[in-house]
Amino acid sequence: MNTPQRFIYADNAATTPVSSAVLQAMLPYFCEQFGNPSAIYSAGVRAKRAVEQARADIAACLGAQPEEIFFTSGGSESDNWAIKGVARRLAEQGKKHLVTSKFEHHAVLHAMRALEQEGFSITYLQVHENGLVRPEELAAALRPDTALCSVMYANHEIGTIQPIAQLGAICRQRGVLFHTDAVQAVGQVEIDVQEQNIDLLSFTGHKLHGPKGCGGLYIRRGVALQNLIDGGGQEMGRRAGTENTAGIVGLAAAVAAACSNIAAKAEQVSALRNRLIDGLRDLPDVRLNGDLIHRLPGNVNVCFSGIDGEALALMLDLRGICASSGSACTTGSNQPSHVLLALGVPPALARGALRLTLSNQNTQEDVDEILRVLPDIIHQLRSMP
Ligand SMILES: *Cc1c(COP(=O)(O)O)cnc(C)c1O
Numbered sequence: 148m149n150t151p152q153r154f155i156y157a158d159n160a161a162t163t164p165v166s167s168a169v170l171q172a173m174l175p176y177f178c179e180q181f182g183n184p185s186a187i188y189s190a191g192v193r194a195k196r197a198v199e200q201a202r203a204d205i206a207a208c209l210g211a212q213p214e215e216i217f218f219t220s221g222g223s224e225s226d227n228w229a230i231k232g233v234a235r236r237l238a239e240q241g242k243k244h245l246v247t248s249k250f251e252h253h254a255v256l257h258a259m260r261a262l263e264q265e266g267f268s269i270t271y272l273q274v275h276e277n278g279l280v281r282p283e284e285l286a287a288a289l290r291p292d293t294a295l296c297s298v299m300y301a302n303h304e305i306g307t308i309q310p311i312a313q314l315g316a317i318c319r320q321r322g323v324l325f326h327t328d329a330v331q332a333v334g335q336v337e338i339d340v341q342e343q344n345i346d347l348l349s350f351t352g353h354k355l356h357g358p359k360g361c362g363g364l365y366i367r368r369g370v371a372l373q374n375l376i377d378g379g380g381q382e383m384g385r386r387a388g389t390e391n392t393a394g395i396v397g398l399a400a401a402v403a404a405a406c407s408n409i410a411a412k413a414e415q416v417s418a419l420r421n422r423l424i425d426g427l428r429d430l431p432d433v434r435l436n437g438d439l440i441h442r443l444p445g446n447v448n449v450c451f452s453g454i455d456g457e458a459l460a461l462m463l464d465l466r467g468i469c470a471s472s473g474s475a476c477t478t479g480s481n482q483p484s485h486v487l488l489a490l491g492v493p494p495a496l497a498r499g500a501l502r503l504t505l506s507n508q509n510t511q512e513d514v515d516e517i518l519r520v521l522p523d524i525i526h527q528l529r530s531m532p
Pocket of ligand 1: 160161220221222223224226252254299301302303328330331351352353354360362
């Protein structure tokens with residue numbers, strides 16, 4: 148194989164490069180402004196000020212108050228904290244039932260599974276063929292002992308966007324806390340935690356051109372949950388550990404940049420996505436997964452019958468194109484994606500999944516190059532014995 152002439156990154160749902168503006172914002176906090184934000188001397192106070200500015204900036208993007216934003220190590224920790232923290236807290240009041248959906252990220256599903264081991268009972272909402280849960284099914288699932296409902300804002304594999312405000316309203320009305328994993332949604336769609344009746348919301352830096360290992364959890368004022376990380380008194384005594392000042396500054400810069408001009412960027416990226424989808428539709432035996440309207444601007448997810456998605460992703464890599472056969476968490480396991488199975492995609496077809504996720508750094512040339520190389524690869528893979 149010859150070396151690829153170009154590099155096309157079409158896996159933005161897995162992670163994104165740190166933008167140069169974010170990197171510049173972070174740099175002073177490694178070697179110069181390195182003080183411990185808890186220290187009383189001025190180098191500490193300066194770091195503390197940067198952390199608090201970051202908190203305020205992120206809060207402003209989400210319609211929250213600064214004291215409702217807590218920094219964590221990323222989306223997985225935020226999901227675990229929200230779910231386990233609320234469940235264990237409300238179990239004291241005899242509430243040991245939780246509701247979620249079948250196609251959540253593993254950070255949610257495996258946290259739920261861990262709670263099942265502890266004696267909690269979990270209802271898994273059906274995700275219908277369009278990749279959406281139905282509000283009436285959530286309403287029917289709630290019980291007097293339901294503590295929390297967790298439904299993701301936008302799915303990481305198929306990009307479908309749930310009717311979050313409606314789900315939140317149902318929970319609010321029934322006295323059930325509502326958590327949403329918004330890792331894929333922050334910076335892609337307009338979010339207002341007040342208007343959308345959200346009690347807890349998870350986000351992370353590395354999916355929006357910020358650093359890896361730094362994220363946050365919005366916790367509405369008055370919502371009580373157990374700590375997940377005990378130790379020092381950081382984060383108002385609710386999440387211990389010396390603040391990742393550089394990461395937090397980078398996270399805030401990334402969130403603020405992602406949340407500005409959302410509509411214009413969405414229009415640009417969804418035009419690329421639609422061009423890609425239109426081109427893919429011309430290929431034989433291809434199925435598009437997930438609703439086309441209620442969908443993240445950059446997400447394309449298709450299944451090709453009779454091929455292995457992982458082989459397809461490897462062949463694309465040889466042509467300089469980064470794409471995913473599903474979610475990174477299941478790569479190498481050769482199991483069909485639980486998300487696609489939840490939609491009712493037959494397992495054999497689900498193994499032929501390809502996810503292409505675009506950002507505003509992609510170009511029309513990228514899309515056209517993908518569409519140029521795909522037919523050959525598909526044909527080659529299908530003619531293999
Ligand atoms: C990436 C992702 C996570 C995990 O976030 P990390 O910061 O990598 O721990 C959780 N939920 C969704 C929907 C994701 O896409």
